[in-house]
Amino acid sequence: MSGDEALDLTPRAPRSGGRRWVSIGIVAAVLAIIVVVMVKLLGDATLFVYEADAAVEKRTELGDDRFRLIGSPLEGTIVESQDQGQTVVAFSVVFEGVTADVVHIGDPPQLFQPGVPVFLEGRWTPGLPDGSDGFVEGANDGFYFASDTLRVKHDSDYRNDNEERISEAESGGEQ
Amino acid sequence: MTVPTNPSPDLATPSATASAPLLTSTSSRLTQVLGIGWAISVVLVVCAAFWWSEPDATQGELVRLFYLHVPLAILEYVPFLLCGIGSVLFLWKRSEWGDLMAHAGAEVGVVMCALTLVTGAVWGRPTWGTYWDWSDVRLVTTLILCLLFVGYLALRRVPGDPTTRAKQAAIVALVALIDIPLINRSVEWWENRTLHQKGTIAQGKIEDINAFATLLGFIMVGLGIAFLMTHRFRIAWLERQVDRVGLDDAIAHRRAEAATGVDASVGRTPEEGGQQ
Numbered sequence: 001m002s003g004d005e006a007l008d009l010t011p012r013a014p015r016s017g018g019r020r021w022v023s024i025g026i027v028a029a030v031l032a033i034i035v036v037v038m039v040k041l042l043g044d045a046t047l048f049v050y051e052a053d054a055a056v057e058k059r060t061e062l063g064d065d066r067f068r069l070i071g072s073p074l075e076g077t078i079v080e081s082q083d084q085g086q087t088v089v090a091f092s093v094v095f096e097g098v099t100a101d102v103v104h105i106g107d108p109p110q111l112f113q114p115g116v117p118v119f120l121e122g123r124w125t126p127g128l129p130d131g132s133d134g135f136v137e138g139a140n141d142g143f144y145f146a147s148d149t150l151r152v153k154h155d156s157d158y159r160n161d162n163e164e165r166i167s168e169a170e171s172g173g174e175q
Numbered sequence: 176m177t178v179p180t181n182p183s184p185d186l187a188t189p190s191a192t193a194s195a196p197l198l199t200s201t202s203s204r205l206t207q208v209l210g211i212g213w214a215i216s217v218v219l220v221v222c223a224a225f226w227w228s229e230p231d232a233t234q235g236e237l238v239r240l241f242y243l244h245v246p247l248a249i250l251e252y253v254p255f256l257l258c259g260i261g262s263v264l265f266l267w268k269r270s271e272w273g274d275l276m277a278h279a280g281a282e283v284g285v286v287m288c289a290l291t292l293v294t295g296a297v298w299g300r301p302t303w304g305t306y307w308d309w310s311d312v313r314l315v316t317t318l319i320l321c322l323l324f325v326g327y328l329a330l331r332r333v334p335g336d337p338t339t340r341a342k343q344a345a346i347v348a349l350v351a352l353i354d355i356p357l358i359n360r361s362v363e364w365w366e367n368r369t370l371h372q373k374g375t376i377a378q379g380k381i382e383d384i385n386a387f388a389t390l391l392g393f394i395m396v397g398l399g400i401a402f403l404m405t406h407r408f409r410i411a412w413l414e415r416q417v418d419r420v421g422l423d424d425a426i427a428h429r430r431a432e433a434a435t436g437v438d439a440s441v442g443r444t445p446e447e448g449g450q451q
Contacts (some may be wrong), residue, residue: 023333030326034319041315049367068310070367109304116233119370151303153370154233 025047031095039171052123059143064123069145071095077137090129093118099139103129111152122147189264201409209402223388237301240391244294250396252355254284254404259352262345273339277348277408278331281324283400288321300341310362313371316354321346323351
């Protein structure tokens with residue numbers, strides 16, 4: 001950096017401003033993306049969320065509105081079948097002792113199992129699903145929740161398999 | 176010409192001259208220790224995650240991602256908070272050290288935040304049933320945090336007066352930090368709008384070898400952040416020194432020209448038709 005030959009001190013013409021505009025463009029693009037993300041979040045926030053007990057209570061009021069249903073799948077109610085190449089899962093969820101029957105179209109997540117809470121999106125539908133003669137050990141109250149989105153919400157407890165088996169054994173459960 | 180020697184914590188003072196090279200490495204004994212510790216912790220976490228720990232009763236083998244994702248998700252706040260502290264120091268004391276720390280914190284924070292989002296998506300697909308859920312407040316606010324700091328870094332690249340730019344960036348950083356409490360509390364405030372569970376670690380809901388594996392994960396990510404932050408800070412510091420040397424060199428050159436009346440760039444006087 002010391003040699004005269006290396007340092008060009010010729011006064012330069014003002015910059016074209018190209019780099020400045022690129023940088024400002026990037027900042028603007030980031031801001032635009034943030035706005036899009038916020039719109040997506042707020043758009044999804046307009047969907048009402050009901051636990052199974054509240055959804056059953058407000059069934060008439062909800063009509064065929066789309067909403068989000070929360071509950072835990074009941075043991076022994078899950079029946080999986082195929083219809084025109086799609087997976088159809090019929091089961092019942094419970095919340096605060098109130099049961100609601102559900103038909104979900106689509107592959108359930110790997111963690112989908114009895115006792116692990118789920119979020120479902122869809123709407124109340126009267127009657128029974130085509131070709132069905134009722135839900136196994138379900139509410140069977142003349143309505144079912146037709147779902148097209150199923151998300152599993154696992155709880156905050158982490159216990160390893162061995163602990164679980166020891167705990168079950170101590171409480172007299174089967175291993 | 177002596178390079179300006181502003182004191183910097185844990186930074187070897189540059190004592191080079193304009194013609195001699197400046198520091199060519201950002202390494203020091205501290206970073207060597209951090210680096211070795213980080214490498215060892217990576218090996219330990221891999222062993223703990225894949226061999227020593229047990230599958231979870233509910234999640235099965237999927238729990239093994241917990242040991243990476245959760246430490247990343249929690250410790251990503253650290254570089255962002257350091258960015259905030261550096262920004263306050265700059266705005267309050269015009270601290271160059273603070274400005275450099277803020278820049279380093281934002282860069283490392285963005286990397287950690289991006290890794291959090293990626294590991295979360297990989298975990299989310301088999302557990303929740305989706306890589307991404309727009310209605311999950313924690314997910315979306317984390318993405319916004321990442322984007323805000325990407326914007327911060329873009330702002331720092333806008334040409335212009337460095338002091339003004341640093342001031343604007345510091346204000347953006349402090350505004351962006353408001354998002355952190357939102358992310359942290361979202362699982363409590365919007366319980367029915369998030370797939371994330373409430374605090375597992377804070378409530379002690381993970382035990383034994385799985386808790387140990389999580390602890391190792393925190394150590395690994397913590398050491399990684401410290402290692403990257405130190406190096407990034409030093410790179411920024413050296414860049415600043417190089418800029419100064421270049422400017423001092425140019426001034427000295429102009430003074431020499433004025434004294435001799437010779438255009439150094441072409442070796443001729445203006446009267447001889449030297450280039451201006």
